[in-house]
Amino acid sequence: MIKIITNERNSNLKKRLQELIPNSKEAKILVAYCNYPGIKELYETLKELYNEDGLSREHIKILVGLYDTKDKFIQDFINSVIKSIKIALKNQELDGEEIYEQIRFFIKLLEEKIIVIRKTWKPNHSKLYLFKTKEISTPHLFITGSSNLTRAGLVSQDEFNTPIDDDRCKEAENYFDRLWKNAIPFLENDIRRLKKRLEDEGLTFLKAFETTSI
Numbered sequence: 001m002i003k004i005i006t007n008e009r010n011s012n013l014k015k016r017l018q019e020l021i022p023n024s025k026e027a028k029i030l031v032a033y034c035n036y037p038g039i040k041e042l043y044e045t046l047k048e049l050y051n052e053d054g055l056s057r058e059h060i061k062i063l064v065g066l067y068d069t070k071d072k073f074i075q076d077f078i079n080s081v082i083k084s085i086k087i088a089l090k091n092q093e094l095d096g097e098e099i100y101e102q103i104r105f106f107i108k109l110l111e112e113k114i115i116v117i118r119k120t121w122k123p124n125h126s127k128l129y130l131f132k133t134k135e136i137s138t139p140h141l142f143i144t145g146s147s148n149l150t151r152a153g154l155v156s157q158d159e160f161n162t163p164i165d166d167d168r169c170k171e172a173e174n175y176f177d178r179l180w181k182n183a184i185p186f187l188e189n190d191i192r193r194l195k196k197r198l199e200d201e202g203l204t205f206l207k208a209f210e211t212t213s214i
Helices: 013-023 036-040 043-051 070-091 096-111 151-156 168-181 188-200 204-208
Strands: 024-031 060-064 115-119 128-133 140-145 161-164
Touching (some): 013 043, 013 128, 013 140, 013 151, 036 070, 036 151, 043 096, 060 168, 070 096, 070 188, 096 188, 128 168, 140 168, 161 168
Parallel strands (some): 024 060, 060 115
Antiparallel strands (some): 140 161
């Protein structure tokens, strides 16, 4: 039975993604906005899958739509990483090593191209979460509505999202694939830029990484 996802009580998008990602061979996400706190909400799920060899190359494709340029998106994303770390450390949400491990793991997923991020060629305000599942009865499913890939969109903000598992899935995937083909990729230089910015901020836990190579 299809249930509307509103982020009220236990009906939040984060919980549904935590259920769908382990049961999917591929996930394709198109959102207007995406930041590090949003991806971090899926850390436990992704870490467990990674340790079990349950993630493959390009397992999760993220297409971000509402930025004028890729550079603006990258700058905003890097700022969201820095802000997230500083807030967590200040509020003692986690000890330092846990925070650092989350960042290391996220960068590893980028470097190994398990998570692949691109910026749409033209501005796009869509919100679409597509899954190729392992279920014979429901091999394709997508969720569409109002949630961006941010912490507020997944957990705390009032949203309205609906899962769809009928013949519209193929049309939705074709729409995503057309945008993905012409999108601007998040490159290795962009990953180095993220790591360099973290070091410049004095977050020395990344010294184990080489900033000149991936």
